[in-house]
Structures are given as structure tokens and as C-alpha cells.
Amino acid sequence: MSHSYSMKDVVQKNGLNGSFKVVSEMETARSNPDYIEPSSCLSVKNVSYSVSERVGPWWDLSSFRKKWTRQILNEVSFHLDSGQIMGILGNSGSGKTTLLDAIAGRIGNSGNLQGEVFVNGRKLKREQFQDCFSYVLQSDNLLSYLTVEETLTYTAQLALRKHSAEAIRKKVTAVMAELSLGHVAHSVIGGRVFPGISGGERRRVSIASQLLQDPKVILLDEPTTGLDSMTANQIVMLLAELARRDRIVIVTIHQPRSELFRIFNRIAIMSQGELVFCGEPHKMVDFFSSCGYECPEYCNPFDIYVDLTSVDTRCSEREAATYRRMHDITSAYQNSEIYTNMQEKIEQSCQRPDKPMIPFKSKESPNCISKLGVLLRRTFRNVSRDRMGILMRLSQNLIYGLFIAFFLMRLGKDVTKGAVQDRIGLIYQSMGASPYTGMLNAVALFPALRAISDQESKDGLYQKWQMFLAYIIHILPFSIISVFIFASFLYWTVGMNPDPVRFLCFSAVVMVPHIIGELLTLVLLGVVQDPNMVNSGVALLNIAGIMVGSGFLRGFKQMPVVFQWLSYLTFQKYGCELLIVTEFYGLNFTCTPIAGLPGECLVDSGNMIIDQGYPGALSRYTQDFLLLYAFLPALVILGIISFKIRDHLVRR
């Protein structure tokens, strides 16, 4: 009885207010002949999203087998005109970011997504989302050593074809001016290791990257996270200004300050996947007051209303009570004039016969080779400013060479003093250790580039495998120089076979495992997210390869047949055979008997070593070389495939 009366009273109040406002709007329209219809509009209609999840981890098999469906979004609808900025509020887990992803078409293939998104009344197809919306992520993924101007210029070169260098420069300058970045145009972005521009400026660079393509709809996920309150205010006011210039801006924000109350054109409150309220800020206060919830003095209305609509899961009684309250407010909203007006706007924009065209972003992309060139120049520019990084990369193998030479000193010729043993140990170290330095380079440098590549390929700038290819082309000179320095130092210092041709062969052979180590790591980084797992995986592959393929720890003939065949798949087999022949062929040893062991002086020439452990290696020399170098293009192709697979794996 009381509930029924209360609901009736609410309806009456809303009816009266609605009528009054409708009259106001009509009067305004009639009395102002300069009123212009918005150039574009965005409508979201009945968007729902649910996912199936496993209950427990893999080792808890009983829980792992169970599945349950979770409703993340439930029948969300709203309408926005250009020139407006909307803030989506809600606690953690309320569905804010998921709603933004659903609008932007960035929800992956898992789960069940329903509902429709219209721009200017036209329903968007799946492939059109990327071309229509710009999305700024919560975290900034930028290259640390580039300046602001360089960052934006390279992005423009990747995104815009048919633009001359002068036109791109003008566009970059205009965007920087619009976002107040002109004064830091020549400052480097910076990172954790060294300072650069401030957090707020870095956030604005991320926004500027999206503005280069003239988007009409910009979506931002928590753009104020990690910034202090003053900087956060500046960002939101900047976004409001962007919206006023004939754009639609949607922002998810966690706990905005009360000053922002007047800046948003629309406030949407999410809770438990429900759109509890969506409307103008001053109507929000009226709406909640009509539901019986006044905003007390000294209180931030955002805080109060988000609290009111959140569900308290501390105990079951409070959860039921707060859920009921949230449900009541949602029902009141869905029965309100605000909701009805919003639905009418959606229907009007969908039903109008003369729909404007969908305002796509500038979309003339450069061709594949041009993109590769831009990526290569950008990577080169970024890394070339990392002096310490370059120095470390060039000298890491040399440091290892110093380490080996320090212990070996000079190689001798006396079998009983370890002449054969020392040479084999040296070959083992050269072949076994150089992949590790390559792997460490990739693990240290590539994940950051991969994060940027994930984001930019999602923006449609290029495909992930193109970044992979640019990175490889970039690292090749450094790898070659580094290994050559290592080989030059080690070969002559410890006194290996003094023939210059053999030195060149040694260098050419040792170069390959170093590059293979880096390539193999990159291939795995394409499909495995965790660099530590890739680190362990490559190390394991390396250990297995050196054990099975080198013939050093166990001769080929003594191994089971399965492992003999497996050894043909390892680059260590070919590399070790080549190095053994390069060093031992034509070498003669002396022998000083010590203990009278039978057979201790059996070896008197390097050829015997080759014939014993590696029969036929001499005749296979050229073939081994070709097979060793065949690993390089094979891994490049495998890497391209890996990053194409990554395009399917990473959907957000």
C-alpha cells in the first residue's frame, strides 16, 4: 500500500516536471532561429554481455570442471549528440570498462554480446567500429626516448597516406596546440629510468595520438587514473573542450571531484552491469531527490549517488538490501521521463529518412612497405637515444669472451695437458652461451614494444607482424657487430687455429646461435604473454638442444635412435660440427705420457677427433653451413605466423 502510493507520487512528480521541461525546450527552439541540429549522434540500444567462467584453478580439478555464467552488462541503452561529454561512474566491477569496450567493438570472441550501436541512426557493422571510434586506454604506452612531436609525427605517418610531409607537420602542430602540448614538443616522453614530461602531459600525448585521424567519437577509460587532483581536473576540462568542438566524448571515471559536476553533459551511473541512471547532472540531483535521497550539505553528489546505487557484498543481508535499493532506483529511472525521452531520441535517430553519413576517421592508410619503413625509422630513433642500452648490447658478448679467455689463457698442443679438452670446452661455451645473450636482449627490450604494438594494431595503424619484422631488421646490425667483437677478441687471444679463413668461419658460425636465441624468444613472445615463461622455455630448449645435438656430452652413435633423429632438428648439431672441423682439421698434437694409462696417447691429430666423434663432418661442411643458416629465415617466418596468431589471441 505504502509502496504503491510512493510510486504513484513519483510518477506524478516526474510527469509534471517532464511537461514543464518539454515546454521549455519547445519555446527555446521556436524563439531561437539559429538553433542547429547536432551533426552526429551515437545511440546504444539494449547492450547485454555475459561470460562463462571456470570456478577454480587447474589443479583443483573438481572446481575447474564447473562453469557458471556471469552477467556483466544488462540491457544498457543511451543516446548522445555531438558536442556532448558523458561520464560513466561506478564502483569497481560495476561494468564501466566493459560497457566502453562494448560500445567500441573491442569485446573479444569469448562471451555472449548482444545489442546494437548506431551512429547517426545507422547500425554499425563489426568491421566499422575501429574506423569510427577512437579509444584511449587507461595506461599510456609510449616510446620513452622519442619527443612528443616525433611520437605524433610517426603515428601520423602510419595512419595517414596521401598527406605530404608538410601537411603532416601542420596536422601535428595543430593537434599539439589543441591539447596544449606545444611547449613540450621537443621534450622526450621519458619513463621510469629517466624523467621526461609529466603524467598529465603523457596522458595528453595519448589523447593526441587519437586526434590525428579526426575522430568524431572518442572513448577514454579512466583517463584520470594515477594523476593528482589538479591534473585530473585539467584533463577532464580539456576533454569537455574537445567535445564542444563537434565531437562525442565518453569517459569512464572512478571518483570525480565535485567541480566536474558542471562539466559533464551527461552522467551515467553503473552498478552490477545495470545502467542505474543516465541524464544531465542537474536532473540527476532532481531524480534522486524525487526517489527520497537528498544530497546532504558538504557532500559530493557523485560520491553519494554512486554509494546509493552500489551493492554491498560484505554480508548476505546487506547485499540483499542494497541490491533491492539499487533495483528500485533503476526501476524508477526506467519509469522516468528522462528514460522515455532518451528512448524517443534513439527511435527518432533510427527512423529518420535522411540519415547523415557515418563520420569515419581519416582512413587512407599507407601500404605495407611504407608502414614497415616508418616502424623501422621509429624503432631506430627510439633505441639510438638509449646510449647505455646500445653499449650493453654491443659489449655483452665481449664481456663473456673476456670471461672465457681469463680462464683459458692460451691453448696448448699437449694432449695430457688438456689441449683437446680445452678446445672442446671453448666450443661448448661458444655454442651454448650465445643464445642466452640473444634471449636476454629480447626479454628485456621487446615486451614494451609489444604492448605498444598491441594497442596500435588495435587502432588499425598496422599489423603486429610488421612491428616484429621492423624489430628484427633493427637488431641485426647490433647482433652481427656484437658477435664479431666477441669472436675477434676470443679467437686471437686464446690462440685458436691462426688461419684467417678459419677465423671468418668461426665468426660466421657463432653469430647464428646468438641471433637464433633472440629470434626464438621473439617467436614465443608472440604467443606467450609472460616474459618469464618465455625465458624459462627458451632456456630449456637451449639446454635440450645442446645436450642432444652437440655430441659433446654423449656421442651420437651411443644415443637411442630417437634422439639421433631429434638432433637433426637442433641448430647446435650443425654449429658444433662446423666449429669442431674449423678448429681441429689439420691440427697436430704432442703427447707426454704421465701415468702409463692405456690409450692416453691414442690421439695425435685433430683429424682423429673429427673421425671419432663426428664421422663425415668434413665432407658435410658446406651442407652444415647452409642448414645452420636456414634456421634464420625459418624462424622469421615462424615469427610472422606467431604474431598473426597473436592478432587472434589478443582481442583487447
Add this chain to the structure above:
Amino acid sequence: MEVCEIKMLPALESDGATVHVKVPGPILTYQNIHYCIRESRGLCCKKAPERDILKNVSGIMKTGLNAIMGATGSGKTSLLDVMAGRKDPRGLRSGQVLVDNKLVTSDLRLMSAYVVQDDVLMGTLTVRENLLFSGNLRLPREQFSSADKKKKVESIIEELGLEDCADTKIGTEFIRGVSGGERKRCSIGMELITSPTLLFLDEPTTGLDSNTANSIIALLHRLSRGGRTIIFSIHQPRYSIFRLFDYLTLMHKGETVYAGPAGKAIDYFQSLGYERDAFNNPADFFLDITNGETATSMPTEKSLAELYRESQFCTAVDEELKCITGPSDSLSEAKSKAPSYVTSFSYQLKVVCWRTGLNVVRNPQTSYAQIAMNILFALLIGLVYYQMPLTLPEALQNRIGAFFFLIINMVFGNLSAVELFINERAIFVHENSGGYYRTSVYFLSKVFVDLLPNRIVPILIFSSISYYMMGLNPAFTSFLCFALTMSLVSLAGVSLAFLVSASVSTFAMANILVVLPFVFMMVFGGFLVNLNSMLNWLSWLKWISIFKYGLDAVTINEMKGLVLYSGNATLPGELYLESQGIDYSVWGFWQNEVALLGIVLVCMTFAYIQLRRINRWK
């Protein structure tokens, strides 16, 4: 609902009048606090300039909710830590902290409690188990029986509203656990076990959403009404939280700009000419004032700190401080006795071992991964070296190669042991400095409950598989000696990794520091290069090589009594041992085991010393 609850609070309390409680809690006073730190300047021996963190700060903390607010870098956490005795005393240039007119001694932690900003709880234990752990170690057994402790834990669970999640695990990266608010309340509960009347909290609402933050502060408010003095630092609370404060201390650049009743702060700043916008949050208002973002209608050249020192609030505080300071002169004898524990060594060891064991059992992915990795590795090496022949020269090459590979993987496979302590460093520092247990108790429980079982059991499995697959000496005693050698080599690697883990705080540095000695030991093990050709002045390094002792032991174990063939000629294994300079007598074998055990004990001793040397000051 929430708003109604907030409205129903008595208006009298929020005005900052004296909080009425049955039994008042302690009064904490701090006078003329001047705290500095010396910024490190790289490798230069030249003294770096000192930086003032707190500049002549004074005040009173009474029973109720005492909030310290300020922007980042204002000194609010430093002030909290100085009051709680958690700051390095060397930085305290002047000033003193009194609790109920008595100088603070190391016994302060028996009557007070400190809740750190980041929750430090054992994720694999439930809420009740964590609270019971705290109770077992911090409640004296003479006064509390087991039933009393359980009753105490249950009452705290009830008081904090944790009934629904009492038997839920806290949660790790693998285990889904309790919510952020529940975890924070559990952290508070760990400190309430000893019924402290003085409670310090460092930013208790950081990282929580607004609803959870509200409930935490409401909880603290309720606790303070039970006769506790609660002091906490907080960043930018909303009004629904702010109105629960009894007293407010506002900090800016190491100075106090306001200290007094929280309800009168707005009036104070308005009297200075600052106007507050409608719907503006008081906390934001204060922050704008201290940041200079809000203009005043009465400009003055004086700073906010100077204006405060001339205000009536500061005058009132100074008057109270003068009254309090008088009697303390006669009590100025500083008792600096060593900190005492409420429980015995053996009981502490029992409780900590129980928790460590529970933690190991509930991390099955660690144990499973270890065992699975060892089985796979054993099968791999067993297949590659399947049934090695006795014919020369393959026999020697293969056996020595197999031994080398076994030893190298026993050692490098234990690199993951560097994670042992680094993951729990925060927990250890917090609990050890909070008086839970002795360093030796933690060290021994980690060694006997975590290290030994997790390393020995997989090795026995590994040895039994690979030994017989490779066709080594079939005598059972030889197998036992082989397993013993593998275990000791593994333990030596683990001990070195543990030492490194106790010495550094990041994974990257720990990995580098543990790999270097391993690589040196590997080179000097005598297999990769002949030791005869080594530089004489470096040959002493072989005596500290795990690889050398391990290789020598397994080689003696295998070669002694073995006969190898080369056509018609035979080669006793002993001849090979002689040519390598390996002593193969009975003591010759066991001296390697003794050396490995020595390495284990030395590394463990140094690891323990490093644990004791960890800097516990914030």
C-alpha cells in the same frame, strides 16, 4: 540507507567536543619534532645534504579518531611513523613523544599496534587462521589458554564483521580470496588481538573503493568509541568519512597548518578568508588551500603554518602541552631494555612451522611443478644416456658427461629458491618488527618445513629414475651414495640461493648475484677445462666449488671397482681416478660430502646473519 545512518550520528560528536567514552584511552603528545633524512649521493664519500621532513611539529592525540591529512610529500606518514616509533631514531634531531606522560620505550608495541598501508597477510591461510596465528604468538600463554585464544579470535571476527568470510582464504595470485575491504579488516584484526588502546594506521583507505573505505572508517570510529586512541594518515577522504573524524591534523611541507577538532576546520579556514564552493568536499577544500589553488579574500604574506601558530587552536594545544610536560621530568629515565617476547622460543617455532607447512601444502602448483619437472628431466637424461656401455672411449666420455649434466642441473635448477624469501620479505619484516617471533624462529621454520621437503623429495624421485636408466653401478649402496650426493649438491645450491635471497630485495638483482658464483663454480669444477692448465694463483677457487665436490663424489662412486674395455686391453676405473688426481679412498669420497655439507652450513649461517641485519625501519 547509508545516508540515513550518517545523518543519525549525534551532531554533538562531530563538533569536536570531548569524546565521551566509558574508559578513556591513552593520550599521545609530541613536542618540537624535527626529523631529517640524509639523501644518498651515489658512490661519493662526500656527505649529502640533509633534508627536513618534519619541522618543529607539536600536538596532542586524544581518545577518538585522529586523522592526519595532507598532500603527497606533506609529511603526514612520517609524523605517524615517528609517533609510532617506526622511524629510524637517528633522523630525529629534536623533540620527544610521550604516551600518558611517559617516554616511549620499546614496550610501546605491547600496548599499541600498527597497521601498515599494504596488507601483509599469508594469502593461503584463512581469515580465522591468520588471526589465530597472531593470537598464538602475541598472547602470553600464562594468561590465555587455547580456548581463551579461540574465544578472542571469534570475538574479533564478530567485532569486525568478518563472520561470512572467516573460513575463506585471504587469496594469492592463484587463489581467489576475500575482498579488499575484508583483507583490510583482517589486517586490523591481526593488531587488535592484543587489545591495544593505541592504534596507528597508515592510509587505511588507499586502494579501496569508496563504499569499502566508508565501512573501514566507520569500523575505526566504532573502535574508538570503545576507549581507544586511533591515529591514522589519510589522503583525500570524502565527507561521509571526514565527518567521522574527531580531531584533524593538517600537514603541508613538514609543518602543521591546522590541528584541532575536525568539525571546526572549515570555520577556521573560512575565518582566514577562504570560501568553499557548493558541493565541494571539505578534504578537497583543504587540499586546494594548501596547494594554493584557492584564493583568499584576506591576502597576507604569512604562510599557513605561521597563521596557524598564531591561532587559538595552537595556543590551546601549547597550553595543554605545558601542563603535560611538567610531570614528565621526574620520569625521564629511559628504560632501554631489550625487547621481550610473550611466548617462548619453542612455542614460537611450533606455531610458525605450522603456518609454513600449511602454506606449502596450499601452494600445490609449486610442489607439483617441482616434482613434474624432476620426473621429466630424469626421463630425458635417462633416455639420452640409456644403458651406457663399458667400452672405451665412449664409456668415459658418456659417464663424465652425464655426471656433469646432472650436477649442473641440480645447481641451476635451484635458482628458483631465490623466490623463497623475497616473496615473504614484507611479511617477515612486519611480523618480526611487530614482536610476533624471533628471527631464528622464522629462519628455522623456513629451512625445515619449506626448503628441505621441497628439495629433497623431488631429488629422491629424480635419482631413482635416472640412476637405473643410465645403467650406473647397480649396487644399492652406490645408489644411496649417489642420491646423497645429489641431495647435498642441491642443498648447497639452495643454501647459496637463500643467502642471496636474504641479502637483496628484488628478483633481478638476486638472479644476477646467484648466477655469478654458480658460473664460477662450474668453470672450476674441472670438467669444462682441465684444472692442470688453470692459472696457479686461481687454483684455490676449486676448493669452494660445489661442482668439483659433486663431480668428484659421483665419479668415485661409479669408477671404483669398474672395469672398462678397449679391445683386448682393460682399464680399471681406479687408473682413471688417479690420472685425474682424485683421491678415491674411503675418506676421499666422504670428504666431498663433508665439504658440500660445510658449504650448506656456511651459507645458511650467513643467510641467518643477513636476516638479522635486515633494516626494519621505514
